[in-house]
Amino acid sequence: MKRIGILSVRGAMPYYEELPFNVRINEPGIIKDLDLLILPPGTLVESQVLQRYDWIEREVWEYVERGGFVLGICSGTQLLSRAVNLNVRGLPGYSKGLGVLDIVFEPLIVTGPVRVKIINETWATRGLVGSELVGWQAHTYGKMSILSNNVQVVGVSHVLRHNYRNVRIDVPTLIISRKYNVFGTMVHGILGSGSPIIRNIFREIGVYDNKEIMNYYRDYHEKEWIGKGSVVNPRMSTKIITVASTLTSEGKTLITSALAFCLNKAGYYVGIAKLAGDIRDLHPGLYILDRPFKPWMSIKLRWGGRSLGWVNLRDVLNTVESLGLDALIVEGVMGLLTGSSRKYKRGFSSTLDFIRWVNTDVVLIASANLDGIEGSLFRLKMYIDLLIRYGRKPIMVILNNAYDGVHENRVIRKFSKYVNKLGVSFVVIKSVSTFSKPEELIDLEDYKEAAIKVADTLCSVIINELGKSRLL
Numbered sequence: 001m002k003r004i005g006i007l008s009v010r011g012a013m014p015y016y017e018e019l020p021f022n023v024r025i026n027e028p029g030i031i032k033d034l035d036l037l038i039l040p041p042g043t044l045v046e047s048q049v050l051q052r053y054d055w056i057e058r059e060v061w062e063y064v065e066r067g068g069f070v071l072g073i074c075s076g077t078q079l080l081s082r083a084v085n086l087n088v089r090g091l092p093g094y095s096k097g098l099g100v101l102d103i104v105f106e107p108l109i110v111t112g113p114v115r116v117k118i119i120n121e122t123w124a125t126r127g128l129v130g131s132e133l134v135g136w137q138a139h140t141y142g143k144m145s146i147l148s149n150n151v152q153v154v155g156v157s158h159v160l161r162h163n164y165r166n167v168r169i170d171v172p173t174l175i176i177s178r179k180y181n182v183f184g185t186m187v188h189g190i191l192g193s194g195s196p197i198i199r200n201i202f203r204e205i206g207v208y209d210n211k212e213i214m215n216y217y218r219d220y221h222e223k224e225w226i227g228k229g230s231v232v233n234p235r236m237s238t239k240i241i242t243v244a245s246t247l248t249s250e251g252k253t254l255i256t257s258a259l260a261f262c263l264n265k266a267g268y269y270v271g272i273a274k275l276a277g278d279i280r281d282l283h284p285g286l287y288i289l290d291r292p293f294k295p296w297m298s299i300k301l302r303w304g305g306r307s308l309g310w311v312n313l314r315d316v317l318n319t320v321e322s323l324g325l326d327a328l329i330v331e332g333v334m335g336l337l338t339g340s341s342r343k344y345k346r347g348f349s350s351t352l353d354f355i356r357w358v359n360t361d362v363v364l365i366a367s368a369n370l371d372g373i374e375g376s377l378f379r380l381k382m383y384i385d386l387l388i389r390y391g392r393k394p395i396m397v398i399l400n401n402a403y404d405g406v407h408e409n410r411v412i413r414k415f416s417k418y419v420n421k422l423g424v425s426f427v428v429i430k431s432v433s434t435f436s437k438p439e440e441l442i443d444l445e446d447y448k449e450a451a452i453k454v455a456d457t458l459c460s461v462i463i464n465e466l467g468k469s470r471l472l
Contacts, residue, residue, distance in 0.1 A: 039076025
């Protein structure tokens with residue numbers, strides 16, 4: 001067989017989508033013997049892999065200059081670029097790339113399905129000009145500037161929504177080097193086993209048989225979401241747990257990732273999902289679970305005349321039941337009440353509506369880094385009372401980013417007694433040191449380490465609560 005290697009270092013997500021490989025590259029000396037090198041999705045630039053692994057730059061350049069074939073997918077394409085501007089707040093903050101491709105990336109947030117049209121004939125797009133491929137984009141830094149004639153745009157995506165606005169734009173997303181055998185894409189899901197681009201690329205390295213091509217996807221298929229039946233109790237249906245917060249930016253993604261780690265480690269077949277369309281929040285959990293993204297992980301919300309998200313709830317529920325998931329952890333959108341003023345007879349527009357509609361268990365969070373211990377506990381009490389009025393008492397309440405103080409600790413103890421009288425578990429999580437944010441500057445390994453630290457506090461509580469609910 002040909003040796004197809006995928007970079008498998010800090011921040012890499014080799015199983016995020018269907019990709020062919022039979023060699024994992026996590027140490028020097030492997031790249032030189034490959035027939036095809038894949039730089040996968042993930043956070044390769046944000047994770048500073050060129051600074052952490054000094055052999056990557058040297059070996060990739062040696063391989064490219066000898067005529068080796070390279071595929072970059074999203075973060076992998078960014079790594080091949082000259083630089084990526086990682087500052088989404090307006091001030092330039094460029095991180096150096098390999099410089100194999102004469103391009104620079106600037107902030108452009110796109111998180112949804114796209115169609116990409118092939119506009120130029122090359123060795124990777126042979127016979128495809130004028131055709132459209134269907135995939136998705138999930139990035140923060142997606143605006144591509146071409147710096148020289150050494151790079152050719154071969155595909156353009158029609159984007160329906162960007163930077164959180166329903167504004168349509170066409171952006172270059174597929175590129176090729178005129179100087180080296182390098183192909184880059186910002187579109188996920190177009191290099192699977194049935195991909196016409198993959199067939200072209202395999203022909204370049206001397207593989208023509210479709211059955212042989214399928215063999216290179218074996219590693220991916222071992223990580224696929226497949227129907228296994230319930231790990232804990234085959235007769236029980238999927239338990240849905242919604243992670244909600246009183247406000248936005250209180251730690252929903254961190255807690256969702258920590259809960260996924262807990263239940264997975266305990267032997268549960270656990271899935272994750274996100275209300276609405278910002279699937280970037282799923283990446284830390286998928287990195288921890290080492291599993292691929294699937295459309296059912298983005299649950300549609302009705303906002304205004306549009307739906308945010310990918311898949312209708314009924315289809316999501318049918319899918320997770322057919323997979324035999326023990327638990328599905330759903331991260332809410334912004335705050336619990338965000339969007340609740342939009343009422344629909346056949347759907348939901350907020351996390352609160354979703355909880356009522358599906359009758360899910362609830363993990364409720366408030367963060368003390370926004371308005372202190374006192375303000376966060378006040379918000380928690382209001383929202384606990386609200387959920388109880390709707391018949392959805394939380395199974396767990398979390399005070400996130402807590403800190404010590406004589407008076408603050410007294411208030412926390414008093415609140416703990418109040419919550420425990422309600423029969424609700426109360427967990428206090430101290431601030432965890434991390435520079436990562438799900439929507440920007442996220443180093444997935446750094447975030448994973450933070451989630452595991454948080455999990456030390458959560459695991460016994462959530463497993464106990466899940467056990468209780470299964471007995472009801």
